[in-house]
Amino acid sequence: MENATLLPPEALTVSPAGLVHLPERTQLFVGRARELALLDEGVGIQVLCGLGGIGKSTLAARWAADRVADHTVVWWITAETPAELDAGLADLARAMQPGVVGVLPEDALRERALQWLATHDDWLLVLDNVSAPADLRPLLARVGSGRIVVTSRRASGWQDVARTVVLDVLDPEEAAELFTGVCASDDGLGPLCAELGHLPLALKQAAAYCAEAGITPRTYQGLLAEYPGEMFAATAEGGEAARTLARVWQVTLDRLTDTPRAALVLRIIAWWAPEGIPRRLLDPLGTPLEVTEAVRRLAAHSMITLRGGELSVHRLVQAVVRADPGNGTAMARELAVNLLHRGLRHPGGDGEQHLVVHVEALAGHTDPADDSEMAAELFQRIGLFIGTSTAFSRARLLCGRALRSFSRLHGPDHPRTLQAMHSLALPSDPAEGGAPQVAVELLTESLAIQLRVGEPGDPRILSTRGNLARLLRKSEPERAQALLLENVEQSHRTLGPRHPWAILARYEQLEESSGTAVIVAALERLVADAERASPEDPLLRDNIKRSLILRLLDIGYIERALALSAECIEGSRRSFGPGDPSTLLSRMVGVWVLQTGGQAERASALKAELLEDCLKILGECELTRMVREMPA
Structure with missing residues (x-):
């Protein structure tokens, strides 16, 4: 007691x-x-x-x-x-x-x-x-x-x-309302809210800073792009330092220290696009159990979201992780490159189509001066792939990035640099007003170097010459024809008329010729030659076949064009898959054939389906624009 x-x-x-x-x-x-x-x-x-x-x-x-x-x-x-x-x-x-x-x-x-x-x-x-x-x-x-x-x-x-x-993020209108409740300026408000991912804490932090500093949302976004680490840590006078973006997620990461791969996964995916990240890309990081545990713990603590075989992460989490110089940034960046590269070349991997958005994001987040050989290869491969969907401007950005990196790593005369030079020979978007002069100059320089150090029939020389001709077909048609004729003569003499490069040279020359009835017969022979020369790679055959279909329409052979179009679409689906740009291009030609053949109602329905698929798979690009502008 x-x-x-x-x-x-x-x-x-x-x-x-x-x-x-x-x-x-x-x-x-x-x-x-x-x-x-x-x-x-x-x-x-x-x-x-x-x-x-x-x-x-x-x-x-x-x-x-x-x-x-x-x-x-x-x-x-x-x-x-x-x-x-x-x-x-x-x-x-x-x-x-x-x-x-x-x-x-x-x-x-x-x-x-x-x-x-x-x-x-x-x-x-x-x-x-x-x-x-x-x-x-x-x-x-x-x-x-x-x-x-x-x-x-x-x-x-x-x-x-x-x-x-x-809880999810705010919608755009709510995000703007929250921001203007603190700072009345709306100059550049929408883009800043999008950049901040409509996250309430980020919006309040940015609005308080703008109000106190007397700057606009547009100016704040510029500071954020140039000084991300400092801006994520900045708070208005009297603000709670522990509630800044630089600190709020560190609390969660501190709780995950017993699962080191969880933090590693977060540091890697910070360099990719925030949505649609294939989980299989992370497989090389450890045993299946180790990788699964890392992903599980990140999801359990709301750092990522899982949807089937994909995961997503808030774009500001990515930005804060990238801006932290003390978390193995360089190693994580190179691992991000390596895993994307493995995803491209590994059997049964995700392929170019699923990784385009992540490679473009990686290019946007990294400095060309830091590019490794593997990064340059990655940018060039995806750039060339994007070019097949006629997203030429985007493709040229990646191919140009690869060129600068290969030139820095190997010098201007190295084969990889020369290859990157002619990968820039993509056609132009109509808005660009013709062939970009820089691409013409680079290809002319590249061709001169290749002719000096290589053999006349080298496929790389044929490719560079053909790409240069394509760029010049409108601005300098006579020079373009001379280049194409030279390709035909060189390929026939050194490789033989049945070689795929010789067939390609003949096809490119025919594309620039007139006299439709004669060209139809020549294209029919080329289709057969292409099937025999390269049955395992039907892309050349399909390109020639699509050209043949359009020539048949020109001379009024509607029924034959319809039959060949259906055959081409099915062949593209079988060879490349339903979402490949080559298949989408074949479907576009099919819509045109139906419209020309008087089947307007069916053509309109197929056009609507095709436009929806183009937007979903490719986004806004030249092929999508072409489909949208086709007659209804």
């Missing part, structure tokens, strides 16, 4: 009625109608989960403040650790029973709060930033049937505890 505590009479009085402890009500609240409705419909325990900075705590505070009248006690506890949860419960006991302050120890106060919660049901607890479901088990084992709202970055593990409400 000597350790017993004698309580004064007033210590036994419990006065919970109207007891409210919530964060200060923020005026910066927009949207979230769906999530508020889900909270209203719920009972018992609900968990608001999502990426750090997405607005979980703000939403919970707003909803709880509007429900004060419905509960005797509304109490907010920061519960990142079990110790913080216990301290919050002790604070609740002190508020309900002021007479015990300074009399009972912390564990006894916590017990009093639990006893009251267990015997009443008209209370609301908000447990903010809970790290793991297991941290709540001692509390949930004791409390009664009141309401509990939890916020957590943990997206999984709640199935036996509560119903989850997953």
